Amino acid sequence: MARVFLPLVLVAMALFAAAPLVVANAPPEQTMGLVQKIFYYHVPSAMLMFVSAFVCGIASAVFLFRRSAAADRVALAAGELVVLFGAIVLVTGPLWARKAWGVWWEWDARLTSSLLLWMIFLAYLLVRRFGGPGSEKLAGAMALFGMANVPFVYVSVNYWRTLHPKTSVVMTLAPGMRAAFWFCVAAFAALYVLLLTLRKRLEDRQAEVEQLYLAAED
């Protein structure tokens, strides 16, 4: 793992440092103009929020049914990253909407369901932090329902009337925009793997400390 970690740090930093330059060189959009460039950070963050919700949900299922402490630590790390990337989505989206739609927020299906997804995982972290002994099982069940919510959030723009662009927008990007977009996705994905690894390592250390406290008491 240590052999992979340093190259991962370097790749993530290089990609993330270059991302603003790549975005600056991408062509502007006809009707929205400059503000459309928020798309290059907003959508990869949303993708990673979804990915992290799946990682948290699947790891929680493994923890609940196989009693795997390692899976629980992965779930907690991923749950925290859902909240981090969700916060980025929920802040950058309204900044884009203010210019593109004329309002900061619209209570439509996509925005409301994204907020709900974020709140489920915020509640997951609060239960983990303040729920006391045994709360990890309750939190694990919450993570499963949070994960089940993801497909609804994704397809909501195709089913309900909304100002939000549809899911087809990513697949129909013009070549200049497409390259910049997938570059940003790669940068965010590398950063996500790095942060998940670091956060999991922190939980491993915490478990080690708890083991030593038990040993000291004995």
Add this chain to the structure above:
Amino acid sequence: MKRLLPLIVLCALLPGALTLAQAPAGPPSTQGDFVPVNQLPAQTEQLPAAPLLMGAYAFVWVALLVYVWSLWRRMTKLEHELADLRRRLQKL
């Protein structure tokens, strides 16, 4: 209990899978797709885009840096606690 795991994960994912399966068939809608241009359109509105764009990018960078800093702080605290515990255990 272990045998139930795939079933329960399947049940949790089934509603979403069904929703995805029922997605409208045919070519994707082009309504709302982005149209690239060589130059920025003339600004006729009063609300400037640059502060919103800069605000969004600044928030992303600040949020990520604060998170990395919080990870580093928590890790440092744990390392100290771990070293202290090991010392105490060696004395016992």
